[in-house]
Amino acid sequence: MRIAIIGSKGYDSMEYNLWDACLHIGHEAAIFDLHDYLFTKNKYGIKADELMRKYSDYYDQKIFRKIAQKVIDWQPELVIC
Numbered sequence: 001m002r003i004a005i006i007g008s009k010g011y012d013s014m015e016y017n018l019w020d021a022c023l024h025i026g027h028e029a030a031i032f033d034l035h036d037y038l039f040t041k042n043k044y045g046i047k048a049d050e051l052m053r054k055y056s057d058y059y060d061q062k063i064f065r066k067i068a069q070k071v072i073d074w075q076p077e078l079v080i081c
Contacts, residue, residue, distance in 0.1 A: 009036070
């Protein structure tokens with residue numbers, strides 16, 4: 001079964017542990033992380049992203065459309081958010 005998990009790829013996060021359990025059982029799983037689509041991954045880039053998402057609906061919609069399109073292209077049978 002193909003499983004898409006939307007959440008954090010951080011080590012020992014709930015999503016990471018769920019992904020690891022799915023792989024252990026034999027399913028094909030992938031994590032789609034919001035922070036994979038940032039222009040930088042350092043603390044300043046994340047803070048800038050938070051501010052832009054707070055004050056710009058267009059930016060927020062654009063980021064989530066990218067994630068949604070990646071999930072659709074991967075064609076999972078189950079999506080966990």
